[in-house]
Amino acid sequence: MTTPSPMPPEYYELLDEIQAIDFVIVELNLYLDTHPQDYDAIQQFNNSTFQSKKLKKEFEKQFGPLMHFGRSYSTYPWQWDDQPWPWQV
Amino acid sequence: MSHTNTKYYYPYISPYDPCNPIVKKSYPTPPQLYLGFQPPNLPQFETAKEALYSGTLWPILYDKYKKHD
Amino acid sequence: MWYYEKKLQYPVKVRECNPRLAKYLIEQYGGADGELSAALRYLNQRYTIPSKVVGLLNDIGTEEFAHLEMIATMIYKLTKDATPEMLKEAGLAPHYVNHDSALFYHNSAGNPWTAEYIQAKGDPIADIYEDIAAEEKARATYQWIINVSDDPELNDSLKFLREREIVHSQRFREAAEILKDERDKKIIF
Numbered sequence: 199m200t201t202p203s204p205m206p207p208e209y210y211e212l213l214d215e216i217q218a219i220d221f222v223i224v225e226l227n228l229y230l231d232t233h234p235q236d237y238d239a240i241q242q243f244n245n246s247t248f249q250s251k252k253l254k255k256e257f258e259k260q261f262g263p264l265m266h267f268g269r270s271y272s273t274y275p276w277q278w279d280d281q282p283w284p285w286q287v
Numbered sequence: 288m289s290h291t292n293t294k295y296y297y298p299y300i301s302p303y304d305p306c307n308p309i310v311k312k313s314y315p316t317p318p319q320l321y322l323g324f325q326p327p328n329l330p331q332f333e334t335a336k337e338a339l340y341s342g343t344l345w346p347i348l349y350d351k352y353k354k355h356d
Numbered sequence: 357m358w359y360y361e362k363k364l365q366y367p368v369k370v371r372e373c374n375p376r377l378a379k380y381l382i383e384q385y386g387g388a389d390g391e392l393s394a395a396l397r398y399l400n401q402r403y404t405i406p407s408k409v410v411g412l413l414n415d416i417g418t419e420e421f422a423h424l425e426m427i428a429t430m431i432y433k434l435t436k437d438a439t440p441e442m443l444k445e446a447g448l449a450p451h452y453v454n455h456d457s458a459l460f461y462h463n464s465a466g467n468p469w470t471a472e473y474i475q476a477k478g479d480p481i482a483d484i485y486e487d488i489a490a491e492e493k494a495r496a497t498y499q500w501i502i503n504v505s506d507d508p509e510l511n512d513s514l515k516f517l518r519e520r521e522i523v524h525s526q527r528f529r530e531a532a533e534i535l536k537d538e539r540d541k542k543i544i545f
Binding site: 284 | 360365366367368412425428429432433523524527
């Protein structure tokens with residue numbers, strides 16, 4: 199066993215983009231919980247969700263699964279428990 | 288009168304107070320105290336990254352915090 | 357059912373190995389107004405509150421777990437590889453002899469987390485007002501931690517968490533209006 203090599207700059211860049219779009223989704227989600235009739239916000243929520251899914255597909259191709267329990271695919275061998283974990287990067 | 292979210296008060300200062308008195312005390316009253324039920328279609332930060340780094344999607348709810356030493 | 361996503365909600369960067377800051381941050385990990393208390397408080401209230409506000413409690417409660425993970429990351433990074441001597445100097449010797457550098461759900465004074473921190477009255481108004489107060493108290497705690505921290509990169513993440521308390525407070529205030537059922541009257545133009 200050796201120390202895993204540090205993540206490349208592209209990891210941080212792509213992660214940052216995902217964090218940004220997912221943050222917009224969280225904000226719209228909480229807003230819609232108290233404003234269920236806001237049509238524009240629902241549209242923006244759906245567009246942002248589409249964007250997020252696209253970015254995550256790209257991220258996972260390069261850096262492995264973001265989610266477990268069948269929300270992401272795995273190559274061989276099982277990738278889920280690969281380092282780094284979010285608190286390590 | 289212009290509105291500010293920082294409010295002030297002046298506590299009584301005793302001649303026997305041991306610490307150097309802070310004459311004017313301040314406290315924040317952040318924007319959620321004034322907004323009421325958020326109206327639809329308020330302006331948003333231009334980009335998702337700007338929203339993330341501000342901690343909110345809406346500038347009206349953004350409250351800059353300056354560290355006090 | 358919950359799913360885990362292998363990412364933080366917001367980047368956590370720490371400039372220097374500084375266990376003293378970890379001692380302060382523990383307050384938001386296992387303290388009364390910390391993120392664990394918040395998550396458990398809201399998720400627990402979901403079962404006995406009118407359905408119009410269940411979604412909000414569910415979602416804010418879930419977001420609080422992401423904040424708990426950010427706080428844990430800060431503590432982890434601030435103490436990772438710190439020597440026993442450094443921990444001692446930071447006032448963390450009592451923590452060290454019991455837990456090494458393991459995280460533990462207690463506050464910065466070392467009191468273990470207790471269910472007494474999370475209120476559940478079963479009265480929707482009492483519970484939502486409790487939640488608004490909890491958000492304001494957590495916001496204040498972040499202010500005091502930022503004031504005693506001199507790590508600008510850490511403070512950036514703490515300011516994000518402080519702003520989230522503001523947004524949550526805003527949503528809970530709206531939930532209180534929804535519970536009063538006055539909302540439709542107010543938004544007629």
